[in-house]
Amino acid sequence: MLNNPVLPERIKRLNELANNLWWSWHSEGQELFRSLDYTLWRASGHNPVQQLREINHDQLLAAAHDSAFLRLYDAVMTAFDRDINSDDTWFQTHNKLPASESIAYFSPEFAIHSSLPIYAGGLGILAGDICKEASDLGIPLVGIGFMYPQGYFHQHISAEGWQEEIYRQLNFNEVPISPIRPTPEGGCGPLVSIELGDRPLHLGAWLVHSGRVRLYLLCCNVEENTYEDRQLCSRLYTADREQRIQQEIALGIGGVRVLRQLGIEPSVWHANEGHTSFMMLERIREQVVKGVSFNDAVQRVQATTIFTTNTPVPAGHDIFPAALVERYFNHYWESLGIDRQTFMKLGQEENGNDQTFNMTVLGMKMADYRNGVSQLHGAVARKMWHGLWPELKEDEVPISHVTNGVHLPTWIAPELNTLFEKYLGRDWLSHHDSPELWQHIMDIPDGELWEVHQLLKRKLTHVVRERAQQRLAEDGVAPQQVLAMGALLDSDILTIGFVRRFTEYKRPTLLFHDVGRLKRIIENRWQPVQIIFSGKSHPADFPSKYLLQRVYSLATGPEFQGRIGFVEDYDMHIAHYLVQGVDIWLNTPRRLQEACGTSGMKASLNGVLHLSVRDGWWHEGYAGNNGWAIGDDAISDRAEQDKDDAEALYRILEEEIIPLYYERDLKGIPHGWIRVLKQAISSLAPVFCARRMMKEYTKRMYLPASRSRDSQS
Numbered sequence: 272m273l274n275n276p277v278l279p280e281r282i283k284r285l286n287e288l289a290n291n292l293w294w295s296w297h298s299e300g301q302e303l304f305r306s307l308d309y310t311l312w313r314a315s316g317h318n319p320v321q322q323l324r325e326i327n328h329d330q331l332l333a334a335a336h337d338s339a340f341l342r343l344y345d346a347v348m349t350a351f352d353r354d355i356n357s358d359d360t361w362f363q364t365h366n367k368l369p370a371s372e373s374i375a376y377f378s379p380e381f382a383i384h385s386s387l388p389i390y391a392g393g394l395g396i397l398a399g400d401i402c403k404e405a406s407d408l409g410i411p412l413v414g415i416g417f418m419y420p421q422g423y424f425h426q427h428i429s430a431e432g433w434q435e436e437i438y439r440q441l442n443f444n445e446v447p448i449s450p451i452r453p454t455p456e457g458g459c460g461p462l463v464s465i466e467l468g469d470r471p472l473h474l475g476a477w478l479v480h481s482g483r484v485r486l487y488l489l490c491c492n493v494e495e496n497t498y499e500d501r502q503l504c505s506r507l508y509t510a511d512r513e514q515r516i517q518q519e520i521a522l523g524i525g526g527v528r529v530l531r532q533l534g535i536e537p538s539v540w541h542a543n544e545g546h547t548s549f550m551m552l553e554r555i556r557e558q559v560v561k562g563v564s565f566n567d568a569v570q571r572v573q574a575t576t577i578f579t580t581n582t583p584v585p586a587g588h589d590i591f592p593a594a595l596v597e598r599y600f601n602h603y604w605e606s607l608g609i610d611r612q613t614f615m616k617l618g619q620e621e622n623g624n625d626q627t628f629n630m631t632v633l634g635m636k637m638a639d640y641r642n643g644v645s646q647l648h649g650a651v652a653r654k655m656w657h658g659l660w661p662e663l664k665e666d667e668v669p670i671s672h673v674t675n676g677v678h679l680p681t682w683i684a685p686e687l688n689t690l691f692e693k694y695l696g697r698d699w700l701s702h703h704d705s706p707e708l709w710q711h712i713m714d715i716p717d718g719e720l721w722e723v724h725q726l727l728k729r730k731l732t733h734v735v736r737e738r739a740q741q742r743l744a745e746d747g748v749a750p751q752q753v754l755a756m757g758a759l760l761d762s763d764i765l766t767i768g769f770v771r772r773f774t775e776y777k778r779p780t781l782l783f784h785d786v787g788r789l790k791r792i793i794e795n796r797w798q799p800v801q802i803i804f805s806g807k808s809h810p811a812d813f814p815s816k817y818l819l820q821r822v823y824s825l826a827t828g829p830e831f832q833g834r835i836g837f838v839e840d841y842d843m844h845i846a847h848y849l850v851q852g853v854d855i856w857l858n859t860p861r862r863l864q865e866a867c868g869t870s871g872m873k874a875s876l877n878g879v880l881h882l883s884v885r886d887g888w889w890h891e892g893y894a895g896n897n898g899w900a901i902g903d904d905a906i907s908d909r910a911e912q913d914k915d916d917a918e919a920l921y922r923i924l925e926e927e928i929i930p931l932y933y934e935r936d937l938k939g940i941p942h943g944w945i946r947v948l949k950q951a952i953s954s955l956a957p958v959f960c961a962r963r964m965m966k967e968y969t970k971r972m973y974l975p976a977s978r979s980r981d982s983q984s
């Protein structure tokens with residue numbers, strides 16, 4: 272966006288389209304860039320901004336005279352304009368609110384598209400899907416996050432199976448962002464400043480367009496800052512506590528100031544996880560400065576704030592030493608009109624540890640609307656945070672739940688979209704959260720559905736092999752690594768995907784609990800099975816790197832006959848192929864530790880069947896006939912639970928999944944399997960989609976919160 276490529280007049284809006292990620296969830300938008308230059312489209316990893324910079328001008332001229340291309344171009348631009356500008360959206364027709372309303376959504380990470388690698392996992396995917404669905408429904412959301420120029424790392428695995436982390440500096444010319452206040456060099460100029468301990472920190476911002484939704488990404492890399500401060504936001508989730516609190520001060524306090532500076536006055540504020548909780552303090556300070564008492568200011572902030580907690584796992588909650596917080600806030604509490612102790616209490620539980628400051632506690636206390644992210648997680652969170660409301664019974668603790676959902680247009684395979692257009696109606700996407708719509712899935716002939724599924728599987732195996740080949744050609748990796756990367760995968764074999772962040776509680780090695788038994792399952796001559804692994808370990812999470820190493824070593828060896836593949840560098844791009852192209856999506860968290868999980872939803876709506884512990888969303892999604900559940904709801908000690916779950920996992924594979932998959936008619940079609948597949952799509956897609964989720968947030972939280980502001984003023 273910095274140096275706009277010169278485009279022929281007739282197709283000059285390609286640049287605007289490339290810089291609005293709207294194209295990424297509209298198949299006609301993808302088709303347009305794909306047909307412009309297929310090679311560059313693939314080479315850039317589906318990044319039109321880069322594509323337009325690299326394409327040669329003659330090709331653009333040719334496109335500007337190609338009638339088929341122009342027809343598509345005109346159709347896409349018409350659809351784009353209609354979508355971005357129409358005022359008959361769901362939000363406007365159902366919720367009589369002035370157009371000036373806005374909802375600020377704070378999140379430490381956003382996963383909108385793989386060309387903008389500023390996310391680590393599920394939290395970012397959720398935030399990205401929320402932005403896109405808000406755009407589709409016309410919800411006036413504004414996102415606030417961070418631009419991390421080095422983003423999250425890229426992953427290579429060494430011949431011995433150890434994860435190598437590679438940080439690449441983003442080329443700002445090749446990503447769909449633009450500086451709010453550009454410097455002559457094309458960087459970010461300062462918009463606001465905040466106090467960081469004893470020094471000022473200047474912040475700029477980049478703008479990302481995601482359909483109608485604007486996302487502002489804060490940037491510390493402005494000339495006015497010291498060298499160290501310019502690096503402050505270069506990476507996501509640094510392990511350094513001090514850097515972490517500095518980042519969170521910048522996001523929370525700086526984020527509020529940037530919005531004000533831009534003239535945006537949100538009526539509702541939504542905090543995604545405790546990392547963003549400082550924004551509540553800054554809004555209290557604004558009120559106090561105007562002469563409102565501290566207690567009244569707190570009430571006003573609470574009434575307009577939504578706080579979402581996303582994990583029961585301790586590492587997901589920021590807890591800072593009190594001394595560290597004191598260093599950065601010892602002037603700030605004065606500006607709130609309170610003393611040290613009152614301030615520190617904001618981040619502490621009653622009778623809890625007074626030597627720490629907990630960001631989740633701050634969020635819980637400063638928001639009237641609090642939620643977990645699945646039904647089961649709501650209950651887990653009420654138990655976990657009971658200490659904040661000791662006078663209430665556990666089931667009365669005021670934390671509810673809004674179950675997550677995935678943005679369906681982003682995650683559905685284009686080939687399935689075409690099939691659904693034929694059988695569910697051309698405009699099926701516009702009412703995809705209606706359960707009635709999905710009854711028509713039964714009208715799709717089994718053969719047609721199976722053909723599409725097989726095609727998606729071949730696409731996946733092709734991409735996996737191509738990556739292995741590329742690493743061989745470019746980096747000269749050892750032959751056994753090519754094997755471990757999945758070079759021998761076969762698209763006709765029952766394929767299980769274990770694809771997720773590597774972390775201890777997700778138990779990536781549960782499948783290997785009994786290696787002999789797994790080996791027998793995999794090498795069955797008539798009904799073989801293969802497994803694809805993919806996922807990153809957090810750079811500081813050494814136990815999980817050992818688990819990854821174990822999986823990789825097993826994949827390099829001869830004993831599994833090349834039927835275990837490890838796909839490096841799990842990100843949104845490869846996630847698309849994986850959630851659309853395996854047969855079984857395996858999920859084995861320790862019970863009650865997975866707050867929700869969303870990858871299984873993406874898989875299910877593509878007809879990839881979920882085989883999962885009854886945790887997170889599967890606790891409410893599993894209906895007996897739409898996938899498989901491992902174990903029951905009982906909780907036993909770790910070793911016991913691992914043993915029982917592994918046993919249940921093998922049993923379901925051997926007795927149910929494998930026979931069902933290989934039971935074919937004369938044309939090779941597995942009708943029994945397809946029955947489950949249709950059941951999965953039709954029962955899960957309308958419920959576990961971002962559309963249902965965003966309507967719920969709007970009705971239950973955004974609207975009541977926005978009305979409470981009106982009654983205050």
Ligand SMILES: *Cc1c(COP(=O)(O)O)cnc(C)c1O
Pocket residue numbers: 391392393394396770771772841842843846867868869870871873
């Ligand atoms: C969907 C997705 C996730 C979240 O997956 P869960 O394991 O279900 O939490 C993480 N990373 C990527 C790249 C994804 O696409």
